[in-house]
């Protein structure tokens with residue numbers, strides 16, 4: 001049981017790995033049209049759990065951002081924020097107390113233990129923690145906004161970064 005000020009330790013085991021073309025450098029958010037092959041390679045004990053997943057066009061991919069080097073600071077300046085400092089939990093920084101990454105990607109096909117997706121924003125061999133279906137209406141929030149990004153200069157430029165859309169600077 002969690003008590004205030006006393007962290008609860010949690011041990012998760014990865015269920016596979018994420019295969020991408022990226023070594024040491026990856027987009028800040030998924031680029032749907034990212035070139036190269038992207039797939040989730042599921043470990044054998046979990047393959048049965050993929051049944052029915054291919055009926056969905058989008059999935060949530062959760063993973064352990066295993067190669068973070070920096071400490072988790074409670075105030076961060078996202079690389080695309082034009083110098084603006086915000087709280088860690090108002091950001092998508094990979095340097096977090098629990099470096100869990102979340103990406104929503106298009107599910108292309110499933111062959112055996114491989115779940116092929118559109119572009120992901122992680123390094124090759126990132127440990128996979130979970131997959132969940134993205135369900136229309138349940139998961140989409142038409143009244144969602146840009147939060148603090150709306151107040152920042154060059155709002156449209158930032159939105160491109162957030163969405164992982166390639167563009168000229």
Ligand SMILES: C[S@@+](CC[C@H](N)C(=O)[O-])C[C@H]1O[C@@H](n2cnc3c(N)ncnc32)[C@H](O)[C@@H]1O
Nearest residue numbers: 026027028065066067068092094101102122123
């Ligand atoms: C900003 S994070 C966003 C991750 C996810 N979309 C999210 O919002 O939780 C993406 C960045 O994390 C870094 N990254 C990706 N995979 C990583 C890994 N396995 N270990 C350490 N850093 C990683 C890359 O620099 C990439 O640009």
